[in-house]
Amino acid sequence: MKGKMIAAALLLSLFVVAPPPLANAAEMSTSEIESELICLCGCGQTIKSCPHENCGFAVPARSRIASLVKSGKTKEEIVEIFIKQYGEEVLAAPKKEGFNLLGYIMPFVAFILAGGLIMVIIRSWAAKGVRDEEETLPMTRDDFGSDIDRKIEKELEEMD
Numbered sequence: 001m002k003g004k005m006i007a008a009a010l011l012l013s014l015f016v017v018a019p020p021p022l023a024n025a026a027e028m029s030t031s032e033i034e035s036e037l038i039c040l041c042g043c044g045q046t047i048k049s050c051p052h053e054n055c056g057f058a059v060p061a062r063s064r065i066a067s068l069v070k071s072g073k074t075k076e077e078i079v080e081i082f083i084k085q086y087g088e089e090v091l092a093a094p095k096k097e098g099f100n101l102l103g104y105i106m107p108f109v110a111f112i113l114a115g116g117l118i119m120v121i122i123r124s125w126a127a128k129g130v131r132d133e134e135e136t137l138p139m140t141r142d143d144f145g146s147d148i149d150r151k152i153e154k155e156l157e158e159m160d
Contacts, residue, residue, distance in 0.1 A: 033065050033078050038092050046092050 034048035041057045043050055047065070050058035061082075068078045082090050094100035 029075055030062075030066050030069050033069070033075050034062060036075075036079060036092050037061065037065075037082055037090050040086060040090065 031048060035046050037047045039045055039047050039050040039055060039058045039061070041050065041052060041055050043052060043055075045051060047058045047061050052058065065078060068081065073081075079091075088094065094103055096104060
């Protein structure tokens, strides 16, 4: 009896945690694909977020993506179809391969180089300040015989 209750609970949990229907998965997949492709109408947005209501590129592209998803194409296949037709400029982000890899690496390299350059400049300024501080003006003969110098010397002797 206890085994049947556990089996029934497991079966019931499968229905509660069932995957979303295929239509919802297709919509999510369509939405993901639209987010990865740039609208070529000139707005600079993705196909998903193109602000033009009757856009000459985004509207047909959305319907084409939906039809390709319904025909069973994967996200990668659909993106490749758009790349073959429009070139890599249709991608919202460049592929992480070849020359495009520089676009991902160079900001970090530039940041590190800029930090190193700033550190070198600050050290040179600090060293210059120390050198300037060490190069004081020599005392002249007039400085040795003033009344203030005599009073200071007298007070210093009294303190010892």
